[in-house]
Amino acid sequence: MQTEYRQRREQLMAKIGNGTGIFRSAPMAxxxxxxxYVYRQDSDxxxxxxxxxxxxxxxxxxxHSEHRFILFVQPKDxxxxxxxxxxCGVDAAKEIYGADAAYPIHELDEKLPQYLEKADRIYYHLGRDRSFNETILTHYQKLLRTYPKRGTGPIGIEDPGPILHSMRLIKSEGELALMRKAADIAIEAHNHALQVTAPGRYEYEIQAEMEHIFRLRGAMGPAYPSIVASGANACVLHYIENNRQMQSKDLLLIDAGCAYEYYxxxxxxxxxxxxxxxxxxKAxxxxxxxxxxxxxxxxxxxNSFHAxxxxxxxxxxxxxxELGLLKGDIDTLITEEKxxxxxxxxxxxWLGLDVHDAGAYQHGEHPQTLQPGQVLTIEPGxxxxxxxxxxxxQPEIDPRWxxxxxRIEDDVLVTPQGHEVLTAGVPKEVQEVERF
Known part of the structure; x- marks a missing residue:
């Protein structure tokens, strides 16, 4: 994968030209x-x-004439x-991760200016780390003050997200291999859940059965808090209490996936x-x-992302x-969002390194156009x-409803010919999910 990381950096550097990109690791939670919590790195x-x-x-x-990729890391202790x-330490940051230069993190303020003074702008996302935001702004303001003397230095700060996230939208073959593995593990877990669900069991028991498979098969764990929602709990979109005892006439809605090597x-x-x-x-x-x-x-x-x-x-x-839960002209009901x-x-x-992955859904008035290599969910309900x-x-709702x-959700890859459903291995036809 180091070759692929290097290729991504080269691609981004080609896009930022004479700028300098600065990326901060995720904090400990x-x-x-x-x-x-178990540490999870920032996806970018x-x-x-x-x-x-x-x-x-x-x-x-x-x-920079010598150092194009620089890492500041915690020193060995x-x-x-x-x-x-x-x-990892400073030396291994160069040997393992391919940095042209590596320094202890406490030397950031001392070393960073040499990588900014020839840049025409700084590419940095002003995020929730206020302390680090201030560090970058302090360096930027100092360079602005000395710009008239040198004639070089950054004259603006730009968020790298629009550039980087458009790259992340298109998955490489290496990324797709990891996503297929994550899909396969989740497929096994969902199929197991279908077999072991029964009246009288608790939602958390099914959650435990699934998450056992996630870890047993080498996943990092759930991709997000697993939703195991029986009865009316299924009407809560992000229900995660998972503590109800299931009844024979209930439906069980399970929204669960796993993370495999970050995907x-x-x-x-x-x-x-x-x-x-x-x-x-059934209706x-x-x-x-x-x-x-x-x-x-x-x-x-x-096709449009919105299609x-x-x-x-x-x-x-x-x-x-058709069921009488709405009445009126179809087009009017849609236009009025009834x-x-x-x-x-x-x-x-979008789906990838993040469950709600990076990437624009729309550019101004124009929706994103679907392209091969993108992965998205399809989940109506x-x-x-x-x-x-x-x-x-609109009519009153008959209590029987x-x-x-x-909700039914699959992960779908856009291919040159159309699409591939990565999660097709989980049954969804009526005759497949009815067990008796």
């Missing part, structure tokens, strides 16, 4: 008191370096490493706990399944009208929230 930092330690800064200086784990999968399936849909559950499920299939069909090069969502909304709205009490989220998001109050011109929540 505290769980409680002095106990920390990892994408460019593969370096997985805190308290680090990467500098890209394409204009055997006493601290006994407590908190091994550190993520994201799958949702909904199926009957007792093995058979009720008539109402809504078939609408969502058809919406998902037709949305996936819209994933192909040249799958627009298709899903049309199918869902039409189905809701479907939103039942379908309140978008159909897709219908949620008949018990407290839903339909608009005044209340508390039904359904």
């Amino acid at each position: 505290v769980m409680h008191n002095d106990v920390e 930092f990892f994408y460019l370096t593969g370096f997985n330690e805190p308290e680090a800064v990467a500098v890209l200086a394409p204009h 055997l006493e601290k490493e006994v407590w908190t784990g091994y550190r 993520n999968s994201d799958i949702t399936r909904t199926f009957p706990v007792g093995g058979k849909f009720t008539p109402e559950q 809504l499920y078939e609408i969502v399944l058809e919406a998902q299939k037709q949305a996936i069909a819209q994933v192909k090069p040249g 799958p969502h627009e298709q899903a909304v049309r199918i869902l709205t039409t189905g809701l009208v 479907y939103k009490p039942f379908y309140m989220h978008r159909t897709s998001h 219908i949620y008949i929230v018990p407290a839903t109050k339909p608009p005044e011109d 209340l508390g039904i929540g359904i």
Whole structure:
């Protein structure tokens, strides 16, 4: 992978020209008191370096005569490493990660100016690390004051995100191999969940069964807090309590994926706990399944990113009208967004190093065009929230529909010919998810 990290840096440096890029590692997150969460590197930092330690800064200086890639890292400290784990150190930062120069992190203020004084701008994201923001702004302001004497130096700060995130949108073969692995592990976990779910079991038991498979198969763990939502809990989009005992007439909505070497999968399936849909559950499920299939069909090069969502909304709205949950002209209902009490989220998001991955969905008035190498989710749903109050011109909701929540989600790769569903190995046809 070091070759690929180097290629990414070279590609970014070609785009920033005479600028200097500065990237800060993610901070350690505290769980409680002095106990920390397992460390997770900032995705942009990892994408460019593969370096997985805190308290680090990467500098890209394409204009520098000797050092184009510079790392500032924690120095070796055997006493601290006994407590908190091994550190790469300065020497290995060059040997392993290919830095042209490496320094202890405490030398940042001393060494950084030499990589800024010939740059025409600084590429840096002013994020939530206020202290480091001030460090960069202090260097920038100092160089601005001396600019008249030297005639060189940065005259602006620009966020590198729009450039870097457009790169991250297109996945390499190496990245896709990791995403396929993450998908395969999550497929196994979802298929296992379908087999072991039964009335009387608790949501957290199914969560545990799935997350056991994640770790057993080498994943870092869940890609996000697993959603295991039975009954009306499925109408809460980000339900994570997972503590209800499941009943025979419930549906179970599971939205769970894993992270494998930093790359993520994201799958949702909904199926009957007792093995058979009720008539109402089946009717809504078939609408969502058809919406998902037709949305996936819209994933192909040249189509708008919004095309799958627009298709899903049309199918869902039409189905809701046919069931009497909405009334009126389909086009008018869509234009006036009358479907939103039942379908309140978008159909897709990018997927990769982040679950909601980096990359623009729209450029001004123009939506992103789908291109080979992009990976996105397709996840329509219908949620008949018990407290839903339909608009005044819409019918009251018959109680038999209340508390039904359904979502079906797959991870889809845009290919030169169309698309590939990376998570197709999890059943979703009615006859496949009904077990009796």
